[in-house]
Amino acid sequence: MTESFKEKQNELQRALEGASEYRERNGVLEENIKMLREQLEEYLEMDRFASSDEEDLNSGVENEKVSAENALLKKQIEKKEEEIMGLRDKLEKTETSLGVATGRYMMNSQSHEPTILETQLVETKLALAQARTSRDTIAMKYRSLESSFVSLKLELADTKSREDDQVYLNGVLRDTSSRLKKEKENMESYLKKKELRDGGRDVAGNSGQGKIKWQKALKKLLSVRKEVEEEEKDDEKKIELMREGSVKHDPPPPPPTTIAK
Structure with a gap:
């Protein structure tokens, strides 16, 4: 075996080691994307929980606005999930390319023709360079996707907080309405009794005292x-x-008061 052939075989060996290292890094990236998908499921669960809370809210302009924002966030999350699936496909294609490059190396290691080895070595190096470029691109998209998920999580938290505020406001409105209605009923009942009682004495000749009290x-x-x-x-x-x-x-309003008879 010539020195030139040994040198090319050593270069191929180093290329194979580079391919193995890339596969390990690809595995780490795949694990990170798996974790990201799990986070996505949590965000989707949060969205479903927030959507179920909408049934407890009264209909109105604010509720419709919150519902529309929730729908938009859900679409954004689904879009991110599709991007993750696309990244997964790219990883699988990259792994296939590495497998092809490794197979070529194994064939080249058994060859004794320097010309063929030279050609295969160039092709292997080119495949590895393309794989590394693809890996770097995927890593950049992953970081961008991770940042987007942080933003989505903050938006979901803000939406949930506004929904809680809406529930509280609806409760305040119901309590206030009930209290005012009770106050009105008590006052009308009080005036009716006073009018009947004092008005009767006035008709009987009570010097107009009943009318004055009624006024x-x-x-x-x-x-x-x-x-x-x-x-x-x-x-x-x-x-x-x-x-x-x-x-x-503010704290809830006090219970309705009853006017003394």
Whole structure:
């Protein structure tokens, strides 16, 4: 065996070692993509959980907006999953190329024709260079994909937080509405009883005292209604600010009060 042939055989051996090293790195990249797919399943589960919470929300413009954002995020996640599948296909093709290059090396190692070895060595080096380029491209896409998933995770967390705010606001609105309704019923019942009782004495000749009391009660009712309207306006302002994320949650309103008879 000539010295030239031994030298070319050594070069082929080094090329084979480079191919083995690349396969190991490819394995690490495949493992990273597997972990990324598991994270994707977690994000999809979070999205499904957030979607199920939408059934508990009252319909409205804000709810429709949140639902649309959730749908958009879901489409983005599905698109990233397709990119992962594409990367997997590229990895498999790269592995096939390495297998072909390795097979050529094994054939060349048994040949004694320097010209054939020279040609095969060039082809093997070219295949390895292409494989390394493909590996670097895939690694860059993987890092970009990982960064995109971090952004998606933050968007999902923000969407879930806004959904929680909407649930809280709906609860505040229901409590406030119930409390105002109860206040109104109590006041109307109180005025009705006062009107019947004091009005009857007035007809019997009670120097107009019943009418005076009824007028005072009416003024009180108007005053209470004015306070209620102002309170409703304040609640609307607070709700609007909370939707913009600039006001912390206030404690739930107190239970309805009953006017003393």
